[in-house]
Amino acid sequence: MSTPVALVGIGKIAEDQHLPAIASSDDWHLAATVSRSGSVPDVEGFTGIEEMLATRPDIPVISLCLPPAPRFAYAQAALEAGRHVMLEKPPGATLAEVHTLAAMARERGLTLFASWHSRAACGVAPAREWLADKRITRVHIDWQEDVREWHPGQDWVFEPGGMGVFDPGINALSILTEILPHPVHLTAATLDFPANRATPIAANLRFTGNTTAHFNWLQEGPPTWDIDVETSEGTLHLGKGGSTLSIGGADHPLPRNTEYAGLYARMAECIALGISDVDLAPMVHVADAFTLGQRVEAAEFSF
Structure with a gap:
């Protein structure tokens, strides 16, 4: 029932x-x-x-x-x-x-x-399993999309608490913190704030472990939601927000992507077990970016 x-x-x-x-x-x-x-x-x-x-x-x-x-x-x-x-x-x-x-x-x-819906993308769990025993040499996140398409007219995303480009960027960070066998922490960031807005529209982040991220909310056309993890045994590539996976250039077969179905299944599981699931690691990285980030003024933005 x-x-x-x-x-x-x-x-x-x-x-x-x-x-x-x-x-x-x-x-x-x-x-x-x-x-x-x-x-x-x-x-x-x-x-x-x-x-x-x-x-x-x-x-x-x-x-x-x-x-x-x-x-x-x-x-x-x-x-x-x-x-x-x-x-x-x-x-x-x-x-x-x-x-x-x-x-x-x-x-x-x-x-x-x-809930972190991008962690439920079909490529994330197999990526985590493959990386578990690998020596990672470099990680790069390229996460770009058009805010006009994904948040049309929604001014709240540029108001305090709206997070700006970290609204989609935190999806990448949720995957990063899920798949890496060892944690990383932020060491530097630059944040591009439109002159008329309170939150950033682009960001470049640097972490320990030779890990970097580029977030941009002004990309036109199809979005770029990619994570590349270079290891001593080849490069792992997560594409399309974690719904595609290749290892060493070879595509890894995956089931159909059902992120939100997975979230609601997890909610049912947590209630049945009498537990909570509150992992704030992705949000810690965002908070650190606002703390450490160098502010750069960018052109005004309007929908």
């Missing part, structure tokens, strides 16, 4: 990813939504989470896919009401607030899942 879940934030990511993943799952069924403007046909909709929590005590799980800045208040309300919570990436606007949510879940015996 499937478990009812409420989806909070009915925007592009919910429509493109969360709704299809829930609809195709045997573990879940969508019982309610919370949104000021969006809705789902034939599903009870609310405009505020407090009303939903009070009206639907039968819904034990809340999935939050609204922007990170307001997410803490919604997660806090859900946990205080005794509900399990699944967080879209990044799990919050700050590390401190996610630590607070993790403590709340732990004290109440609830599950908190900070």
Whole structure:
């Protein structure tokens, strides 16, 4: 028997990813939504989470896919009401607030899942397994896309808490921290801020372990979501956000990519086991970039 879940934030990511993943799952069924403007046909909709929590005590799980800045208040309300919570990436606007949510879940015996959808890409697990015993000599991330295509008119991504180019860049960092057998940490960064915006539109990062990353939100045409890991036994290449994998130039066969289905399966598993899954390693790298990064002024940006 499937478990009812409420989806909070009915925007592009919910429509493109969360709704299809829930609809195709045997573990879940969508019982309610919370949104000021969006809705789902034939599903009870609310405009505020407090009303939903009070009206639907039968819904034990809340999935939050609204922007990170307001997410803490919604997660806090859900946990205080005794509900399990699944967080879209990044799990919050700050590390401190996610630590607070993790403590709340732990004290109440609830599950908190900070999901990283790119880690569920079909090439990530086999890449991690292959790299486990390899001597890594160099890593480079090339992560470029067009913000106008992926966040059309969404000014919140350039406001404090929106993270700017780290909104997609953190996907690359979530893969990096998943596949490397040893952790790395940031040593230097340059961040390009449009003159009229509060968050960066491009970034170059340098880590220990001869690891570098280039993020750009102004690329036109198809996106570039690539990670190359050079080792003493050949180069591993993850392409298309982790959905393709080659080792030593030879393509590695992979199953069909089902990132969000994997996330909802993991949420069901965590609840069944009575555990939380809150890995903040990708977000630590972003926080370090804002701490260490040299600010470079770039041309003004408008949608």
